[in-house]
Amino acid sequence: MNLQNASLPPRNEMVRAMLERDTAYEGVFFTAVKTTGIFCRPSCTARKPKPENVEFFAHADECLSEGYRACLRCKPLDAAAIAPDWVQKLLGAVEATPDRQWSDAQLLAEGIEPLKLRRWFKQHFGMTFHAWLRTRRLGMALGGIRQGESIDHAAFDSGYESLSGFRDAFQKSFHITPGKAADSEPLLFTRLTTPLGPMIAMAERRGLVMLEFLDRPALTRELEALQNRYGYVIAPGHNAHLRQIEDELAQYFAGKLCEFRVALHLPGSEFSRQVWAELVKIPYGQTSTYGAIAAILGKPGASRAVGLANGHNRVSIVVPCHRVIGADGSLTGYGGGQPRKAFLLRLENAALQLSQLSLPGMAREEA
Structure with missing residues (x-):
């Protein structure tokens, strides 16, 4: 099996999702039909092929590289850039109440399977949902400190009940202490969707610093260099450069x-x-x-x-x-x-x- 497909769900799970047109798997995998040479989204409304005639891929570009053509009905190259409805709903809820704590029980109450969510975030953000949520809260705290907010207020506003816990988490995430954050150069990052898979874009006030595919093997080493060699504090967020590159x-x-x-x-x-x-x-x-x-x-x-x-x-x-x-x-x-x-x-x-x-x-x- 292709190494890039090692993170795919079990085959029987993907077969079930394909046959039931499960929209929860949008962006998680693509179905490629050997007998027609066409690849589709999991929820494609076309007549379903026999499971033995199907192979699964994590990314649309893998289907293309194997010679498959995009389905004209479900347009999988367009769908590769769209998060499934259940993820969009969750991201909207996080945006509306950024200080809310999301336990697995709360996710289940919202009809979201934690394991499926973890898998989707690892594939599209390079981290779990809870890690992304924690980094996002710390990024908001970083922004507050840079704008003159006290460390105490930044800690409690981001959901931490103790200053020591906040300081430890902040230093672990940004490689600096909260006291030095006001003088740091923030490098904001966001996830971009493309027909070739998810990318991470990073920009500071002077311009775009990084635009990479999330599955690039050297990505971790590059991020460490930006932090350790160039002194960047990396946090989720948006700025004019990130909005421009998304549009371009x-x-x-x-x-x-x-x-x-x-x-x-x-x-x-x-x-x-x-x-x-x-x-x-x-x-x-x-x-x-x-x-x-x-x-x-x-x-x-x-x-x-x-x-x-x-x-x-x-x-x-x-x-x-x-x-x-x-x-x-x-x-x-x-x-x-x-x-x-x-x-x-x-x-x-x-x-x-x-x-x-x-x-x-x-x-x-x-x-």
Whole structure:
């Protein structure tokens, strides 16, 4: 079985959800029918195939990489960017009453299975629901302290009954004491949904710092570097840069945006920043090589170093490391996985060809 599918629910559970069109499993898995070559959402209203003719995938891009086509009825590529109704309802309740404590018993009373919720949050946020809730409350406390609120008030407002417990949790989450929070640089993060799976976006006041797929193997190491090497305090939240990248990313996947305008702030070595600056210059729908970038930088023998800097890029898609291929034309490595790299290149090529085909017609209309 594909390693990426190791976190999928048991097969018998997915078969049941598919046959019953259970909307609670939206975004948790996709069904791919071997006999038709089509993949669907679990709740697709089309006639259900025999279970023995179905294989299951965690992500839409895995279905695409195996040669399956998206169902025209349930449009699974659109659904990949939508949380199921029961999750949206819960997120709305959290937003309305941010200080509410959610026990498993309270979740069950709301008709939410805690294990299913845990699995969904781990897949889409990289942490459990309770860990996300705790980090969110601490993030609100961080914002309060930075705005001049006392540590005592921040602790009690975020649901902690003891200052010592609050201080311990705060330091464990943000790697600084509450007393130093007022002078820290907050790095706010949010989850973004895309046809290729969930991504995490992080931005500070100067610009976007990270945009990565949540299942990227190096993600944990990158987060630790941002905290330990660059002194960031990471907390859930939104700012203008995060709202902008969410909008631009949606336009990009719709084939309507060729150039990102969101501000960037890219901590790294001088050489890495030089490489990343060259990546941004690679035109939409085109590719380059490590050797070509090394030559532009005046270091023709530094292809390997360019490759390493390329791999250390934290801002996927916007800093388009997916447009760098091997000298022999091979896709080579990609932190988000080669199927995603191939998808992005196909997306750009198709959008570029479509725009070129439409130009003559547009010219005639203008004439």
